[in-house]
Amino acid sequence: MYADETVVRAKVLNEEIDGKTLGELKLKTITGMRVIAIRRGTSWIYDPDRDTVIHSGDILIARGPDEGVPEFYRIVTGEICTRKEHKSEIQLSRIDIAVDIIIEMKNTSELAVDLAYSAVLFQNRDIADEVRILENSMNEMKLSLERWVLEAAKEVEDVSQLQSLLHLAQSSEMISNAAYEMAYTVIKGMEIHPVIALAMRESDEVITRLEVEEGCSAEGKTIGELEIGAKTGMTVVAIRRGDRWIFDPDSKTVLRSGDLIIAKGTRLGEEMLKELLSSKR
Template sequence: MDPVDVEYEPVSVKEVLSEMKDTAELLIDLSYSAVLNGSDEIAREVLELEERMDILQLQGRMSLLMAARNPEDAEQLAPVLGVIESAEKISNAAGDIAKVVLEDIGLPDAIRTALPEAAEMLVRATVAVNSPYDGRTLGDINMETETGVRVIAIRRRSVTGKRRWIQNPDQETEVRENDVLLLRGAQTGIADVYETVAGVPYEPPAAADPPIEDLERAVDSIILMKDMSELAVDLAYGAILFDSEGVAEEVNELEAEVDALKSRFEAWVLRAASRVEDPVQLRGLVHLASATEVISDAALEISEGVLRGLNAHPVVAVAVEESDEVIVRFTVREGSALARTTLGGKRVKTETGMRVIAVRRESHRPEGDDAGDGGDEWVIQPGPDTELRPGDVVIAKGTRAGAERLGEATGDPREFDE
């Protein structure tokens, strides 16, 4: 697509940073989903969002240049420029992942077939004329409770023809005819919701025979890389918001784990290449691993100022705080309502609207064990059966109102309380 002309106009750096944060997080989700589902449509949405990110970073840079009037201003605004550049790196990496699909760089057709049954999928559906959802709010539809499917974003065209994104839509968001909904959930729920939205049956990707016997292992690695890099980005922005060196150090640890995972994944691809007729069909997997490392490196760069003891400009924290989603972090205390219960048993997501994205807990592996040294371990993307224990550090993501409900449900969540 042709680049859009950008001219200087007064914009709020805070609003630019906030939109860049939300867009970067959505880009990660969409780009990996395009690969795992083999979806050209979702990959094209990634490239469109990447173009929007290009515009945002140019507007942000121009505004920062106009704001720097002396060396003191430049010193204080330099970390802000670093956050903008890091978000742009995440966007470019997501675009590279999408191009693996669009440009047929080399990807086994059987990846979708190899997805675990429990894995969620993401599809794109356009609201049809006379859809039962047209004109109703997401709260009224009650989609996630009824079907297990959630709307993670909506692309809408205005009366002037301009496209805009509604990221992290909430209960008050109204669904309208011709909206493009990005739906995430299990395939059974997706099929029903897709037909209700689009007015036509959902057609899953055709099954294909895997070229390698243990392709499932590669898919598991891709899902883990996605989850870890996405978590690193979430925590990086959280570190800025709460000026938490402890959280920034966790980003550092996650970045190191992604590097190790990427190395193991590349080794698997190289060994697998000797077992397929055409090794070129695995080339996209190498691109995917490299892009994942870029994303985790960018997350570390976002939090680097906190690690180095630099005070970020207040506009960064305000932008993170006012973005569509917030992150809260609290420790499960002895006697808490969540102690020794499961996420599903306490209906955390249903009752509060907050999605627990990770749990960090002390490992019980014995020292000297090859798997670790008895330090902390991460439970990434915990499910309804995940049990919370006293001492667990829980990281949840959702709306500000949801965070307040979570506080009421748990008694006293401490946001990034190092």
């Protein structure tokens, strides 16, 4: 990165660019700013290309010449941004981005572990394949983090402060690697001993599989509206809808009859969730 370049973030609020690709927007040509990452909900898109589609609500991370920021901000948000505003509100340091990646790696490694246990417990190849995808994603995030940490070294006096970021990244990657090794047993069709499934059920935190029954009070409502986490203590890890899987669903995900829910939590929470999804209440 050149010394006169800056890194900024902007949320897509301009409806006119919703659904367009980066190639169509020509942000690099018009503003000199290159989009280097996109945060979409809880996930990241690293090194997006010209065919990457932009959606409302996306947070674009871009870098380029300082003078290109106001126009970039105007195109993305539809609002006018003064130089003073972008300095104080949207400019990012390399450390900011590195920390964001660390948080994403933490969340991804936790999801990988949950899905790996689910894949083994329910002997499900689709879930196991998703763990493999997450593991590959972790490798990409680790490489991105290492690049940002190297660049962040220019901004801090004591580079030893950055060692913890690299250590956390390495630890998170090791966790996801271990999760994939678990899922690999399912991918290769290895049978697990019944004792393993029994041990999983005897642990403090259980993983359960429940169906959303037709006519239940949860049907047609979002996870957020149902307050599943607050009322039952359960976390919905994945949802199977027909032949399609929804992994790591958010609070806006609507539950439909026939959905197969995979969730984790306490045994008491499992019973409460089972009652919520049952039509016999």
